[in-house]
Every structure is written in structure tokens, then in C-alpha cells.
Amino acid sequence: MFLFLFYCCLTLTYLFEVGFQLSYLAVFAIVWIQPKLYSIWKPKLWLPTKMWQLFTVSIAAQLGVLPLSLYYFHQFPGLFFMSNLIIIPFLGIILLVGIIVILLSVFEILPQFIGDFYSYVIYAMNNFVSWIAQQEDFVIQNISFSLVLMLLFYVFIFGTMKWIEKRSFHRLAFVLVSVIAIQLIVIFEKYKLQSTSEFIVFNVTRNSLITKRFGSDLTLYSKDSLHKTNNIITTYLVGAGIKRVQQQKQVNNLIKFHKETILIVDSLEIYNFKSVKPSIILLRQSPKINVERLLQKLKPKLLVADGSNYKSYITKWEETCFKNKTPFYYTKQKGAFILKEPLY
Template sequence: MLKRINTPILVILLAFIAGIICYDAYRASWFWIVIILLLTISFLFVLHRLAFKRPLNAIAFTTGISVVFITLGYLTSERANALNNDTHFTHTNTNNPSTFLFTVDQVLKPTMYQDKYVVTLKTINKKATSGKVILNVSKDSASQRLRVGTWYYTRSELLPVPKPKNPFQFDYGSYLKRKQIYGQLSINKNELLISQHTSSGLRVWASRFRESVLKSIHSHSFTSDQLAVIDALVLGQKNGIDKQMSTSYASAGMMHILAVSGLHVGIILLLLRIITKPIADYKLRWLRSIIIIAMIWAFAFITGLSPSVLRAATMFSFLEVGQQLGGKRKTTDAVMASAVLLLLYDPFLIYQVGFQLSYLAVIGILWIQPWLSSFYTPRYYIDKLLWGIATVSVAAQLSVLPLSLFYFHQFPGLFFLSNVIIIPFLGIILGGGILVAILAALDILPDALVATYGYVIDLMNGFIFWVASKEAFITNHITISFAFLIGLYLCIIFSISLFKKYNNPRLVAASLSIILLTSIIIYEKNNPPATHLTIFNKSKSTMIGTFHNSKLKIHSTDSLHTIIQDSRVRNYKDGLRIDEVAVEGMQNYFRFKRKEILVIDSLGIYQLAKANPDYILLTQSPKINITRLTERFPKALIIADASNYKSYITRWKETCINKKVPFHSTYEKGAYIIE
């Protein structure tokens, strides 16, 4: 593999990534960064001058280049960090309600009760500002959604991004911060006032065009499920995808169909190569590539230029150029060069799961697929097509499997069947969708084509739902640590290298990687999480979990089915890496590791004989005198969960602060853990 890789580009890419990671781990002053950069450049200049007199020291030169690009990666991250902008809203006092002027950048998938948008702030109280925030607008069936490029005024309080309120919960706030989003506004639709200002540009034009096409498609007799798939497949709009459909596609290993990304752009590339084949001769080959790249970017803009489409369009543009330059090595170089270019544009892409999965899948296809395809030589077109799809699917899945387990804790066992059946026809389905969109936009879409294409979408949905129903082949709740992730990748890389070409160094590397992975498994097995008790944050009900001797016990007043299906419990099980959970009813008194917890529910009973609690949990809004309670148990820490009325929590908190009694609200601070 190394013989087909341009080592300088690989060194530059890895060093640049290292610089981005260093910026995230440690913030140094500009002075020392510039000093390091100047010293390294001077060192490289001296090496270059000495090269005229004697052979260049390759290790020293590679080290110098690495330091330069580590520094450049650091500086690029510093430049891209929105918080460094003096006008960013985080440098303004927004503790009180303020008047905001903003423009809508992106329409997000709505929740049950709110429409959601990414907006860029323009002014706060008429003072110029910058920065992106999430806008949550309460749903109103009588009003339309906001449009990209339109400016609005509103008066509200700017809130921080949410923090996880329970253990092992997805940290949506950190996810937003990786996207340079550091705040959120929550308003009603009638609190918006449209501004005379409007944004312009390709992104706004693409949004208007997409809205027009969507309106045209929705005017025809497609069903809601058909429209949901068409919108996602052709135009990158997933607003119509409900939870059931999303879960089914994920369980079948076909979620990538509903997210316009590398797969769709790759199919567009193949279709364009077929269409432009008449001008594929040597003299016109670069004209053909220019046309293909232009059309790829046109598709990217029309679908919204999301990060996944941006990655895919950049990657396949470089791949097209690499193919024209010739050779697999050029293709590999093009992939690495596209990654460098994207990270120069936005270094924080490295932390996005889609970016990681996209490039790992392409690396797997370029490296593993040729080796897999060598095991069998097809003789006919059909078996050649199926064998190609099978090897590509296995190569891509093998390369992203550890990362998928790390992030999503699920492995769809029938992904192979789904891909082999669907992918051969996906080009036709996607091409048909583009044709439907064009004809609908021109208002010449015939009803016969509507019925035919709708039937094709129903067939695909039906097959996906059938595969997803085979729950025995779906492995859920798989949790692996970061150390296990690295060990598994090392094991896969060195084992495949050994299988491709047997020699002693590769045998030693593969053996060491297996020993490392085994050691990680043994260590984690013998070092389970510490025993602890957790008071969860859950609205309208109370839930307490105790973890002891690798067993989890949940105490709650909810039904068994409700508890087992609760996302908090599922996340907790995944995080603790356990399969079984015991469920018991709620108690009024707990003893845990020499600590005592008194639970006071809506009955307000706490006059228990010999009770001397270290913690008091208030649930279900008990009508109690908090002053008397604190006087009776002066050393107890008061905990109020989210099953209480907010007004009660506020009153209790004020009293505890005045009495200098420690108080914890799970509604404000999240779950309380006793270790």
C-alpha cells in the first residue's frame, strides 16, 4: 500500500490533523507559535542549503516539514475559531432579554413541538455582532416555516447550548460547539418581525430553487412516505423522515441512502461519465472533467451544500482530476489532497462523524476492495456487477465498522444483503428522482411517471422495512472504548496487510496488534465502572439507578415497559456495557455505601423514626415546609428532581441558599451521582 501513497502528502495531512488536535488540547500564545514556525522554517532552509553539498537527511527534513504543518494546523484552527472574533456575541452581555437581528442560514429537521434553524446574528440591541445560534420556534400550524436568507428581528433571552442532563447521554451542546454554535434562542412565531434586509448569493439561490422544486413535487399525488424518501434522496431534505422510517433504514444498514453524501455524489459522477462518454477522447478529456465537476457542484448547491455534500463534492472533484492524471496512486493522492483542502477551509470538520466515516469508507474501498476482488474473477456482466458491489460494500463496512460501533453502538447484520439488492438499482432510482424533480419544476411531470416512480419507492421502502424486521440479525447496545477502537483498527490494518502479503515484519505487527487488543479487553473486563447511585433527571416521574457488581437496578414508579424503553436507561446500559437491568418499585428510604437517602414524594411524609439521611430527594411536588425540613435534617443535601413544579424548585432553592443548605436541582444541573 505504501508504494501507492505519496508520502509527502500523507505526512502533510497527518501533521495538519495533529496540529488541529493540539489546538483542541492546549492553547498556546501566538508568540511561541510564531517562534516555533520561524525556527522550523530556518532549520529547513539550512537543510536545503546543505543539500547542495551532501545528501539530504530525510528524517530531519520530514521532521521539519511535520513541525511546520503541525503549526499551520494549529494556526488554522486559531483562525477558524469564531470565539476569537471581537464581535462574537459571547463577548456581549446577554444575560437579560435583548433585541436580535439575524438571518436564517439553514433549516433543520423539526421536533414534535418546535421548528429549528441555524441563524447568524447581525446585531444585538443595534450593536454589530457575529456568531451562529440555534433558533427554536414553537410550532404553529397556521404559519409557514422561515426561509433561508431572510432577516428577522426578535426580542428574547440568549441561552447557552444545552448540556447533557443524564449520564452517557448524547452531548448535543458539544456537538453544536464543534459547529461553532454557542447559543440558542427559543421564541414563538408571533415574536418575529421580518426585516427589509435580505441575504443573497448561491446558497440563498439554491434554497429558493429547492423550495420551488419541493413545492412542485408535493403538488403531485405522491404519498407521504414516498415524498419523504424523494425529498431526502434527491434534494437532501430529511424533514419528512419520521422516527420509524429512520430506525428501519438504520437497522437495515441503509441510512446512507437518506443522507445525501458520498454515495449519491458518486452515483452522480458515474451517471455524468456515462452521459459525457461521447467526448471522452484524449483531446476533450479535460473538457469532460470540467463539465462533470461543474455538474457535481451544481448538485451540491441545489441539495443545500451540507457538510456531507461539501465533503463528497470536494473529494470526487479531486478523484476526477486524479483519474485524468492517471493511476491508482493519483486517486489516493487526490483523496488526501481533498482532505487537506477541506481542513484548511474548516479545521473543525475533523471532529464531525460524517467526515471521519466518509474518508474511512473511501480509504477502505481504495485499499481493501482490490484485494477482495482478486479472490474471484467474474465472467459475465451480472456477476461482475454483483461481485463489485459486494466487495465495495464489505470493504467500506469493514473500514467504518469500529467507528460505527464507537458512535452508534449498533451493527446491522444484513447490511450486505441490503446493499447487494438496493445499490445496483440506486443509480436508476436516483436518476429517476432527478428526472422527476426536473419535470415537476417544468410543470410537465406526467401522472404515469408519478405512479411508476412512487411504486419503485414503495418497493424499496418495503424491502428495507422487511430487512429491518429481522431483529435477530441486528446487534444493538455495543459499546467500545476509545482504546478498544484504536486497538481494533490496528488489528484490522495489520491483519489485512499480512493477508495481502506474508512476511515476518507484517506477521510480527499483526501479532502485536492482536496482543494489544486482547490486553485492552482483559483490562476493561477486570476494571468495571465503580459502584454508584444515580438520581436521573426525568420530567413527570422519578427514577433512581444503582450500579453494583456489574449489575444495574432501576427504581421507578413507571411501568416495566416504559423503563426498558426509556432512552436514559438504554444510554446508561450502553455506557456501563451491561446487558441486563433489574427493575423495582420506588422506595422511601435507600441505604447505599453507608449513605442514606430519604425520598419525599407528593404525600410529604418524612417523619420517619431514627431517620438520619445524608441526602433528601424531593419528588412529585410535595407540599412541605422546606424550612422545617432543613431544621430537622441540617446536614442533609437537598436534591429536587424534574418531577417537581418549577415554581416549587425555585422556592426551595431560595430557601436553601438563605439557610446555607446545599441544594441540587436535576432540572438545572442534571443527574446527581453518589459514588
């Protein structure tokens, strides 16, 4: 606790680091949750007692970090107990021996065979952890988990532990209310997913990636399979709960999205549509056009440029937009351009 307060006083930025949050949540859960879980059953024999202690420590640590892990990483490791079962019993000894090895090496009296043996133990432990991490069949992935759900799950865990500590009607009612709240949020988020539409221009360096989303269906316009390799796209698909992705390598120069008409001008430089007045113009792949003439002719509400354009072009376009009093949106500076409107 003192160390936690010390770090917080040292710099508040630690509070927003994922590693810091997970570490202290795991420690807090072991200290606070494990005794409550252990009190559920008290075996009389030595071996079951040790196994039960190990099991409750593992479950407590996992309960402490599970909601936060789902929120940040959208996956659940199915083999967490197996890795904890092997590593935790020896972790204290390994840390103690590590301190001794460091002290002996500082005074240059560390025997070579001890150093080699300790290195082998660390190497074996890392290999085991790496092997566990490679078992992707046991990792439940692409779990959509919102901030509200994360907070409600912590409320549920807190209420459950308090009920285990002292079983009473009021504490049980608190747990049941938290369960109902979780269910309501899941239903609401599912409804929100089905009733949301978006037109998004992602920021991908040296590439252009445009998507149209209607509910849980997504149409992706890109020549490359960026949605399979780009972490930003993958995170969006999981976080938004997208179920079906359809990729098209060609995109029309004109896209109608609800009340907005979007003109896409690329290296082909096609933009002369006599009967169409686009409200948004998207420039991609560094088209060699006279932007000032384009703005004066079409008078759009907004000019958008994605990450596929040359930096020198961006500077000129931004100056031209400022001169013509047209809002300019550059995805590399402001992030993905998102145009939203509910379907209903």
C-alpha cells in the same frame, strides 16, 4: 475529499454529527478498503467478477462504519449484505434517473408515466429497506462498545488493510499487537464492570427513577416500566453492560450506599428520623415541606431534586439552598445524579 474539507470549513459542528461521520467513513472505506479486498481474489469470469466487486464494496462500507455504529447504536444488522446485494447494483441507475427526472420537472417537460414509474421504484426500494429493518431476529442488539474499543478496532482494520496491501512481518506484528490490545481492553472493562457500584437518580420528566448498581446487577426503583421504554435508561443499561435488572415499585425513605446515607422525601413527607443524619437528601414528587427547616435540622451535604417535581418548587428550593449555603443539584439542569464508589 474536497466536499469533506468544504463542509469542515463551513462549520465544525458537522464533524460531531453521526450521519456525517457514518457517510464519509463509508465513502472513505469504499475508496480505500475495497481495492485491497478486491485484490485478494480476481475471478476470470464476468459474473463472479461482478459478484465479487459487489461483495467487497459491501464489506468495505460495513467495515468503515461498523465500529462507529456499534459505539453509537450498540447493534449489528445481520442482513446488511442482503440489502446491499439488492440495492447497490441499481443505486447508480436510480440516482442518474433521479437527476434526469428533476431536470425534466424543472422545465415542466417530464412525462407523467416516467414520474409515476420513478416514484414506484423509490417506493419499492423504501419498502424493501423497511422490511429489512423490521427483521429484528437478525439484528444483534445490546452490544456494549466503548470509545476505546471503537478506536482500537479502527487501528486493527487499518493494520489489516496495510498487511493485505504488503505482507510483511512488521505489519503482521502490528495487527497482532492491536488484537492483543483489544483483548486487554475487553478484560479491563469486564473487571471494571464487576468492580463498580453506583447510585443514580435519572432525570425523567414527571417521573422518578432511582437505581442502585453493584457490578452487572441493577436494582431499579420505579412504579412504571420505564427501563423498557425510556431511551436514556436503555442506553445506560447497554453502555454499562448491565446483565440483570430487578425492579422494585417501592423504595425505602432511607438508603445506605457505602459511606453515604440518602434520605428520600416524597409526597408522603416522611423525614423525621431522630437517630439518622443523612448526608444527601433527595426530593421527589413535589413534597410540600419547609425545606429551610429541613436543611437547618438535618444539615445535609447536598440536596438533590429530580424531574418529578414542579418547576415552581425547584425555584424556591434552589433559593433556599443558596441562602443556607447547601449545594443544590437539579437533574433537569445537570443531568442524572450519579454517586460512585468502587466496591474494592
